[in-house]
Amino acid sequence: GSMILESDPATGAVRKHYIGMVNMLDILAHIAEAGDDGAADADAAPGEAVDLDRRMAVPVSSVIGHSLEGLTLWTLHPNTSVLDCMETFSKGVHRALVPLESAAENVVAVELVEAAPAYRMLTQMDVVRFLRAHGAELRGILSRPVRDAGAVSEAVFAVASSTKVIEAVRTMRATSLAAVPVVDAAVDAQILQDGRGKRVVETFSATDLRDCPVAQLRSWLGIGVTEFKKKVSVYRASGNDARAGDEEEERRQRKMVTCSPESTLGEAIEKAAAHHVHRLWVVDEEGLLAGVVSLTDVLRVVREAALGEDQELHDIVS
Secondary structure, eight states: OEEEEEEEETTTOEEEEOOOOOOOHHHHHHHHTTTTTSSSSTHHHHHHHHHHHHHSSOOOGGGGSHHHHHOOOOOOOOOOHHHHHHHHHHHTTOEEESSOOSSSSSSSSSOEEEEEOOOOEEHHHHHHHHHHHTTTTTHHHHBBBHHHTTTBBOEEEEEEHHHHHHHHHHHHHHHHHHHEEEESSOOOOSSEEEEETSBBEEEGGGGGTOOOHHHHHHHHHHSSSHHHHHHHHHHHHHHHHHHHTHHHHHHHHHHHOOOOOOBBBHHHHHHHHHTOOOOOEEEEETTTTTEEEHHHHHHHHHHHHHTTTTTHHHHHHH
């Protein structure tokens, strides 16, 4: 188990023990298992509904580990350089704990065995926003097109707009994908299909399930992902008075964020930070899917540039 402990600053007594981390992908995977034991498919509504109710009532600790990241708590020393943080995050780690005070060596580790008065969370997005804030100083690397910089992954899996939510969720669980593009195409027998060359219409992600209470989610698991997103949007607008008047927030949530192969790294960072998304779908001049740029890709190529000949960049992130 984890040895990350939070201690009382006055007495040194342990008051918290961090045992793991739960994100929306863990919850997505947990939901995806609804009905696996008793229902033959997503249409077996009675058994599936009961199973979903049971799964949503379990202790949160039982959800830890559905995604690999939840099993491993990364810890960064407070004096770790941004460059070393980028090394960790460029390998697909999305977040790490940073003790406010530390007696340990200045190392990057999966788990530092120590007790600190408190911890803060550092994420990929925090580092991307740091790069955004230093855009003028980093214009050498940030002015490069994402394709030329090597930030575009052409392996991009998609689902059709009419794919049932439960089928998409189960497939995303099996492939550890937190989000997939939704394309204008026929439903494929394999659910996930090669998205390249197809028109992307929106994104389906684990966070789309965030605002759905169990009562609605149970009845919506068998509908298509596009219809599901429309229902979620209507529910957000009508079911929460605080959000109902926030039209700008609703537009931001519905907007699909894309870039072109010729978009610069700086433009990709700006879009990701402004819309708080962890990936940009890359589309060609005809609006057809050509790949994906993730925060992991962005941090990897910026770090590689810093380790190369760009001494000014190295000085900024060291």
